[in-house]
Amino acid sequence: MGIQVITEKCTGCTVCVKTCPFGAITVINKKAVIDFNKCTLCGACVSACKFNAIFLDKSQSQIKGTPDISSYKGVWVFAEQKKGKVQSVAFELIGKASELAAKLKTHTAAVLLGHDIEHQAQELICAGADTVYVVDYPQLASFQDEPYTNVLVKLIAKYKPEIVLSGATFIGRSLISRVAIKINAGLTADCTGLDIDHEKKLLLQTRPAFGGNIMATIVTPNHRPQMSTVRHKVMPQPPLDKNRKGKIVKETFPLECFASRSKLLDVVEEVESLVNIAEADIIVSGGRGMGGHENFKLLEELAQVVGGAVGASRAVVDAGWMPYSHQVGQTGRTVAPKVYFACGISGQIQHLVGMQSSKTIIAINKDPDAPIFKIATYGIVGDVFQVVPELIKKFKEKLKK
Amino acid sequence: MNIIVCIKQVPETTEVRINPETNTLIRDGVKSIINPFDMYAIEEGVRLKEKFGGKVIVVTMGPPQAESALKEAIAMGADEGILVSDRAFAGSDTWATSYTLSSAIKKIGKEFGSYDVVLCGKQASDGDTAQVGPGISTHLDIPQVTYVKKIEEIKDSIARVERMTEEGFDIVEVPLPVLFTVVKEINEPRIPSLKGMMRAKSAKIVTWSAKDMNCDPDNLGLNGSPTKVVKIFTPPPKIGGQILQGEPEVVAGKIVAFLKDDIL
Numbered sequence: 001m002g003i004q005v006i007t008e009k010c011t012g013c014t015v016c017v018k019t020c021p022f023g024a025i026t027v028i029n030k031k032a033v034i035d036f037n038k039c040t041l042c043g044a045c046v047s048a049c050k051f052n053a054i055f056l057d058k059s060q061s062q063i064k065g066t067p068d069i070s071s072y073k074g075v076w077v078f079a080e081q082k083k084g085k086v087q088s089v090a091f092e093l094i095g096k097a098s099e100l101a102a103k104l105k106t107h108t109a110a111v112l113l114g115h116d117i118e119h120q121a122q123e124l125i126c127a128g129a130d131t132v133y134v135v136d137y138p139q140l141a142s143f144q145d146e147p148y149t150n151v152l153v154k155l156i157a158k159y160k161p162e163i164v165l166s167g168a169t170f171i172g173r174s175l176i177s178r179v180a181i182k183i184n185a186g187l188t189a190d191c192t193g194l195d196i197d198h199e200k201k202l203l204l205q206t207r208p209a210f211g212g213n214i215m216a217t218i219v220t221p222n223h224r225p226q227m228s229t230v231r232h233k234v235m236p237q238p239p240l241d242k243n244r245k246g247k248i249v250k251e252t253f254p255l256e257c258f259a260s261r262s263k264l265l266d267v268v269e270e271v272e273s274l275v276n277i278a279e280a281d282i283i284v285s286g287g288r289g290m291g292g293h294e295n296f297k298l299l300e301e302l303a304q305v306v307g308g309a310v311g312a313s314r315a316v317v318d319a320g321w322m323p324y325s326h327q328v329g330q331t332g333r334t335v336a337p338k339v340y341f342a343c344g345i346s347g348q349i350q351h352l353v354g355m356q357s358s359k360t361i362i363a364i365n366k367d368p369d370a371p372i373f374k375i376a377t378y379g380i381v382g383d384v385f386q387v388v389p390e391l392i393k394k395f396k397e398k399l400k401k
Numbered sequence: 402m403n404i405i406v407c408i409k410q411v412p413e414t415t416e417v418r419i420n421p422e423t424n425t426l427i428r429d430g431v432k433s434i435i436n437p438f439d440m441y442a443i444e445e446g447v448r449l450k451e452k453f454g455g456k457v458i459v460v461t462m463g464p465p466q467a468e469s470a471l472k473e474a475i476a477m478g479a480d481e482g483i484l485v486s487d488r489a490f491a492g493s494d495t496w497a498t499s500y501t502l503s504s505a506i507k508k509i510g511k512e513f514g515s516y517d518v519v520l521c522g523k524q525a526s527d528g529d530t531a532q533v534g535p536g537i538s539t540h541l542d543i544p545q546v547t548y549v550k551k552i553e554e555i556k557d558s559i560a561r562v563e564r565m566t567e568e569g570f571d572i573v574e575v576p577l578p579v580l581f582t583v584v585k586e587i588n589e590p591r592i593p594s595l596k597g598m599m600r601a602k603s604a605k606i607v608t609w610s611a612k613d614m615n616c617d618p619d620n621l622g623l624n625g626s627p628t629k630v631v632k633i634f635t636p637p638p639k640i641g642g643q644i645l646q647g648e649p650e651v652v653a654g655k656i657v658a659f660l661k662d663d664i665l
């Protein structure tokens with residue numbers, strides 16, 4: 001069990017040494033040597049080695065798994081709602097769930113918790129859910145960790161879905177992590193790709209790691225359900241079929257299920273945060289190259305002229321020039337607008353991960369070697385403080401504003 | 402108040418690049434740092450101690466070199482450092498990791514009497530899952546509040562905190578013991594003082610193995626991990642588009658023309 005270097009195949013080329021994110025490999029006498037005090041069995045070296053000289057044995061059988069795995073059927077989506085409105089990420093996931101269910105020849109369902117939300121169930125059916133499980137109680141109107149966890153755990157035990165998907169939102173990530181531990185299930189966060197392995201009928205969950213520098217594909221072979229969270233705007237919105245029919249099942253629970261040690265006292269909306277970059281079709285984003293907080297006024301002006309929102313890189317938010325609600329990237333929001341202006345942004349991979357699905361990317365940077373130019377549709381090597389005012393002028397002319 | 406802070410030593414991912422020829426990760430030396438979000442957790446723990454008295458116990462699950470992360474935390478003001486290390490933990494996914502850390506916390510509770518607050522960073526910059534914090538609280542069966550941006554007050558064993566949301570924040574009241582995962586908005590981590598660094602240098606780090614914590618071996622390492630990585634690959638190299646040349650006026654004009662359909 002574990003990892004070993006097949007010395008006959010190893011040429012001492014040191015590619016693995018440079019690849020290991022933990023510095024666990026050294027080359028001694030032209031052979032790679034793994035320091036088990038540092039190795040975490042992540043497998044990055046295995047993929048990097050061109051000579052297949054590193055063997056990672058993961059075949060150790062699982063001592064405990066979910067009993068009777070084959071009885072688990074169906075692909076579920078946790079339909080997150082806020083203030084009685086189902087969030088768009090839930091619809092995106094139903095689209096994906098239907099696709100996965102078709103490959104597995106099984107059904108799709110949505111789980112809707114809240115109060116006075118039954119009327120939203122039909123729209124979930126129109127998006128592709130065959131069944132919507134509705135749990136409607138005043139105690140569930142707003143999200144709280146424990147009541148939502150209890151309900152979801154009980155529903156999963158009752159109906160045994162093989163896959164459960166949720167948006168990787170503040171609520172989703174907190175809730176699903178708890179559920180996965182409680183029911184002994186495997187959970188993969190922030191998946192950018194979901195597919196089915198035809199042979200084993202397993203969910204293939206692909207996600208970025210090491211800040212987006214590498215991609216990992218993960219499976220949950222022995223535990224059910226297989227759980228994943230997916231960020232908003234990673235999967236496309238499915239078309240709505242107004243004539244689609246499905247089942248709405250109202251579930252009842254004893255009140256003890258809603259017991260919560262924590263109490264929600266208030267919900268505060270900050271005006272700043274209502275600049276929802278996640279929904280914007282056009283984003284004008286600034287990085288460290290903008291030089292300072294005052295200079296973002298220029299980007300705000302451009303955003304206003306083109307009807308877009310303002311985004312920011314992590315460096316900008318860390319420096320305090322813009323609030324976190326504007327942050328795009330691995331630790332911020334994922335966006336996929338029609339147009340993304342990257343102004344003074346170098347294009348570190350942690351940022352790219354958050355905006356690379358944008359339809360058209362326009363990069364403006366003084367540094368011709370900035371990584372952003374590799375993914376920009378149109379790149380301008382120049383001074384943002386000269387180019388952006390010209391853009392504002394020209395757009396104003398074009399739009400006659 | 403006994404405050405436990407869970408931290409992780411991670412590679413400094415901002416330094417990582419992809420080698421365009423081999424399409425693999427390359428690193429210039431391997432710098433290990435405390436996971437950035439955990440710095441805020443350590444700082445908040447020290448601030449709670451300064452306000453309410455008590456101890457800050459920092460714990461990390463990692464290889465022996467992770468001891469340096471614990472020492473850094475002690476330099477910032479933590480009182481004790483505990484390294485949870487064992488070959489049996491290798492290959493742990495978030496389920497096994499949170500089980501292992503919760504076992505450590507249970508043992509800390511026994512040794513120090515009790516614990517009131519467990520602090521974790523929102524997510525680690527290598528795995529980026531944000532699952533271990535909630536996992537720990539579930540294994541311990543204590544309430545949690547994630548994305549905490551401010552601890553407003555703790556009185557009579559009840560905490561009132563601000564939890565970040567997409568639109569702003571919630572105000573949540575929760576009894577102790579409780580687990581918080583924190584975001585960067587919560588504070589500004591201090592730079593260790595000279596005195597702190599001296600203390601860290603002479604601090605004795607305790608190491609606990611799986612046996613020390615009475616862990617169930619079925620729940621550890623690869624065996625205890627429901628998820629398995631089947632493939633690691635570097636994302637396909639991006640192919641750039643056009644670089645526009647010319648005076649700002651000229652390139653701006655071109656952009657406006659290209660975007661005509663999207664913006665109008």
